[in-house]
Amino acid sequence: MKRIKKAVLAGGTIAALALAGCAVEPGTQGGGSSNTLTVACGATEEWCKAMTDAFSAKSGIQTSFVRLSSGETVARLTATKNAPEFDVWHGGPADGFGAAMAAGLIEPYTAENAAKIPAKYKDPNGNWTGVYVGALGFCSNQARLKDKGLGLPQSWDDLLDPKLKSQVSTAHPSTSGTAFTTLWTQVARLGSEDKAIDWMKKLHSNVLQYTKSGTAPGQIAGRGEVAVGLVFSHDCVLYKERGMTDLEVSFPKEGTGYEIGGVAVIKGGKNADGAKQYVNWALSAEAQELGPGAGSYQLPTNPDAKLDSRMVDLNTIKLVDYDFAKAAAHKKELTARFDAEVAAQPKE
Structure with a gap:
């Protein structure tokens, strides 16, 4: 396994990892034969590597990946x-897959074992199928909150406290699926896009920066640069486990959004047969049980997969009524509004 190579490409600066000794170089295109496969991977690099390495070993298909956020x-x-430079898209929230589907970028495919996946976790026409579920939460640095005289946030409006000025980190919804989940969660709980944008305007002064990556706010909170990061809770659990011991997860009492991480075949990819094999494998219990070993504690969608005690229990938190199809249909216009009406505005 070669080390990360930095490459400036058309979606921004990404880390291209070489698997089985074959690097994805700037400007080259993977998946050029039936013996190679290239995956656009939306989870952590460690998870992406574990998945692609395991598939390579099982299938004999040399599989590489590029780590990209949903927007990228x-x-x-x-x-x-x-x-197309990719054959498969694996990981990342379902509304991103919905946007790709609407643009004709992914190809419908009903995998051999898709029947095992509950209907609520997959597109009815087979455009994408869910491989994991994660809940959006508050990833707080308890020491920073104590310095501000605050406890763990229990409500979305707790983030609007003036004591948290420049003490909240969140990603940008144009690049991050996590951040778009945050934005659409406000639509779902408040009832309209106008109200969601108004709430984000109120939060704006308390945001230190809008990161590109959806996982970065948890690390920023873990380093003590802010008091609260908005991330999927499993990322916060990982960072605490890896040494950022001041971190603690809490969830908003009004309800929170969630993600269904998907997998899909890229339309026109160079290795369609290999891509379908990969999707079949990604939906298996065997594949989904690899997550915890790679520090990924999302809930598996295959009911036969074993659960880990570090995974969130969805029965213990309140979820909003998150309409993935509607979110995908409104993503472009809503992120444009966020750019113009929130992110581009000066902070008070």
């Missing part, structure tokens, strides 16, 4: 639509 993946797939 859609942008890259759009830019290379006539000559």
Whole structure:
């Protein structure tokens, strides 16, 4: 396994990892034969490596990946639509897959074992199928909160406290599926896009920075640079486990959003047969049980997969009524509004 190579490509600066001694170099295109496969991977690099390495070993297909956020993946797939550089998209929230589906970037495929996956975790037409579920939460640095005289946030409006000025980190919804989940969660709980944008305007002064990566706010909170990061709770659990011991997860009492991480075949990819094999494997209990070993504690969608005690119990938190199809349909216009009406505005 070669080390990470930095490459400036059409979706921003990404880390291209070489698997089985074959690097994905800037400007090259993977998946060029039936013996190679290239995956656009939306989870952590450690998880992506574990998944692609395991599939390579099982199938004999040399599999590499490029780690990209949801927004970057859609942008890259759009830019290379006539000559796709990827064969599979694995990981990342379902509304991103919905946007790719609407743009004709992914190909319907009903996997051999898709019947095992509950209907609520997959597209009814087979455009994408869920491989994991994660809940959005508050990843707080308890020491920083104590310095501010605050306890763990229990409500979305707790984040609007003036004591948290420049003490909240969240990603940008144009690039991050996690951040778009945060934005659409406000739509779901408040009842309209206008009210969601108004709430985000109120939060704006308390945001230190809008990161590109959806996982970065948890690390920023873990380093004590802010008091609260908005991330999926499993990421916060990982960072605490890896030494950021001041971190603690809490969930908003009004309800929180959640993600269904998907997998899909890229339309026009160079290795369609290999891509379908990969999707079949990704939906298996065997594949989904690899997560905890790679520090990924999302809930598996395959009911036969074993659970880990570090995974969130969805029965203990309140979830909003998150409409993934509607979120995907409104993503472009809503992120444009966020750019213009929230992120571009000066902070008070």
